[in-house]
Amino acid sequence: MQNPFEREFECVKRDAKAGRMEAALHRLQKMEQEDLFPMERRWELHELMGQILFLFADLKAALPHLKLAWELPRTDHGARLAALSNYLMYLHYIEGVTNEEMRAAHSSYAEMMGTLTQFSHGKRRRKRIRVGYLSPNLTDHIVLNFAIQLFADYDRDRFEVYLYDIGDLQSEVTDWVAGMADRYVDLSKFSPQKSVEHIYADQVDILFDLAGHSAGGATLQIAAYKPAPVQISGIGYFNTTGLSAMDYFLGDAIVDPPEMDALFTERILRLPETHLCFTPSERFRAYENLHRMPHDPPVFGSFNNFAKITDEMLALWAEILRAVPTARLLLKNVHPREETLNRMRQRAEYAGIDLARLELRPGSKDYLRDYLDVDIILDTYPYQGGGTTCEALFMGLPVVTMAGTRHGARFAVSLLKNVGLGELVAESSVAYVERAVGLANDAELLAALHTAIPRMMRASPLMDGARYVRAVEATYEMIWERYLNEEA
Known part of the structure; x- marks a missing residue:
């Protein structure tokens, strides 16, 4: 026989699954008032309330719950990290958060991640620099509109491109994108630790994380192990990752004036014009x-x-x-x-x-x-x-x-x-x-x-996709040479 908590929480989940979000929220609020949630599961109450309030676009009400969702202890460390990544993402939606508070919040991610045994890397010089792109969005997603030129128009004499897909929404678009690169690897069924081993075994020189703290920070739980000697974040996220394992962040002189350097744990790579290149999808053709x-x-x-x-x-x-x-x-x-x-x-x-x-x-x-x-x-x-x-x-x-x-x-x-x-x-x-x-x-x-x-x-x-890719590639060559010439 179910106890009152289990019975009520089943009703909440049933309402949420059926799209009755107001009803689910009302039940959760009643459960909170009646103190039905056991202490070890209170994070679950706040995570669900925060997510529902976010769906309702009520960020002021959602954020305190989303904060408690990662502050309260739980046994699944990866899920707790994901809750913190979601909170960091949502912090950008509201006014009143200072730049210093934002940087400190991102630094807390590294603290929660803890000390990891990172991979060590030798200095290797090949004819082609091997660039890996790590993403949960290699499908019909807005980030792909900004990244597709990097896969489609790279200089194959100077670079190799490996795509690492951790998303669970593969489609015919994924197949199309996969055909552009030298190698496509589906990591969606692997743990972060197993994914890291795959990337490290491929001897990637530069790993570009295209998601940051979006999508629950799943890419960061991989990048934190430093599977590549040089690592970049950007395009899919718009702030520091907070990780020492991340070396660079992609920006430009307009979006990142000099005072921005103090807000990033990464070194900002400023492209000469734009750090974003837009490629419209097929659905725009009717409006050309x-x-x-x-x-x-x-x-x-x-x-x-x-x-x-x-x-x-x-x-x-x-x-x-x-x-x-x-x-x-x-x-x-x-x-x-x-x-x-x-x-x-x-x-x-x-x-x-x-x-x-x-x-x-x-x-x-x-x-x-x-x-x-x-x-x-x-x-x-x-x-x-x-x-x-x-x-x-x-x-x-x-x-x-x-x-x-x-x-x-x-x-x-x-x-x-x-x-x-x-x-x-x-x-x-x-x-x-x-x-x-x-x-x-x-x-x-x-x-x-x-x-x-x-x-x-x-x-x-x-x-101008070609111009953009050449600028990014020149940056890749610069930071790779910098790595090769650094003292051990």
């Missing part, structure tokens, strides 16, 4: 020759995950709508959940947004057509849009963003400046509102931008 005119009245929009939309951003958007009294605001989520739309509607009204001027749309597979209903994209802060910014630019839309003081709050700044749209970057909330209002009130400028931006995007370093 758009001819669009601004709506009258104008429509602002955001296509970012609702979790990125802070109360502070909603207040700024309310201010913009007051300054352009005929304009409307369209918010398109990345998830299809109705509960999230209902909660966003409440938050927007509380922030002073007239609900008659607000349209909320759930996530959908054919979301690109929704861009046709918008004139100006309002970027989120402090967690900016990366893939969504590139998609909006490709679809001909200006993006107004606000510059922050760390990598994760500046990558849209780099994207816009590389496209030639630096004037859309605001250095303050006041300037952010002014940029957005100015665009909405200038239909002639808006029409010109809608026509020019797709051309500017295609002609920019952001979509």
Whole structure:
């Protein structure tokens, strides 16, 4: 016979599996009030509550639970590390976290990882440098849109490319990508320790971690053992890993000004132009020759995950709508959940947004057509849009963003400046509102931008795959030579 805890928790899991998240959350809150969770499983209560609140885009409520999910002890050390990685990822969504607090939080990951026996490496010089890419996202995922050129266009006379896939969502896209490289290895069924042995046995020279603390930090639990003599992180994550085993982080001079060095345990590799190169997927083909005119009245929009939309951003958007009294605001989520739309509607009204001027749309597979209903994209802060910014630019839309003081709050700044749209970057909330209002009130400028931006995007370093790969390869050769010439 089940005890009250087991009986209630089974109901929670049943509700969650059926998508009844409000019901699951209500049950969990009741269980917490009645103190039904045994001490050794309280981490499970907080992890599930945090995850549900994150799905509802309520980060302020979610973060205390997500913090307890890794602080409370549990027997599975790898799962506890994953809970900490998730927490570090979600810290980027809210305002008020200082750069020093962010760095200290990432340093706690290395402390929890503990002392590992790392592999030692000799100095080897071959005709071709062997580069391994470690990723959970070698499928139809936004990170692949930024990494694909590194697999497709590398110099085969100077480099070998090995792909290490730890994801569990392989598809026909995975097969396509696997065919580009010299070697593809599916590590999805192996433990971190076994995965490390595979990579080390392949004698990879440079290992590039494409995920960081995203996806539960699974790649970092491998990289921590130092299976390659030189290791880089970047593209799929936007902050330090906190690991001494990680040597470098990929950035550029715009996203990573000199003061950024103090925030990373890694050495920042600044590419001369952009650290990101965008390759649109096949679904964009239908929109390559758009001819669009601004709506009258104008429509602002955001296509970012609702979790990125802070109360502070909603207040700024309310201010913009007051300054352009005929304009409307369209918010398109990345998830299809109705509960999230209902909660966003409440938050927007509380922030002073007239609900008659607000349209909320759930996530959908054919979301690109929704861009046709918008004139100006309002970027989120402090967690900016990366893939969504590139998609909006490709679809001909200006993006107004606000510059922050760390990598994760500046990558849209780099994207816009590389496209030639630096004037859309605001250095303050006041300037952010002014940029957005100015665009909405200038239909002639808006029409010109809608026509020019797709051309500017295609002609920019952001979509010049060959130029980008050559810059990355020159960096690989530089850091490999540096390693070979270092004193033992």
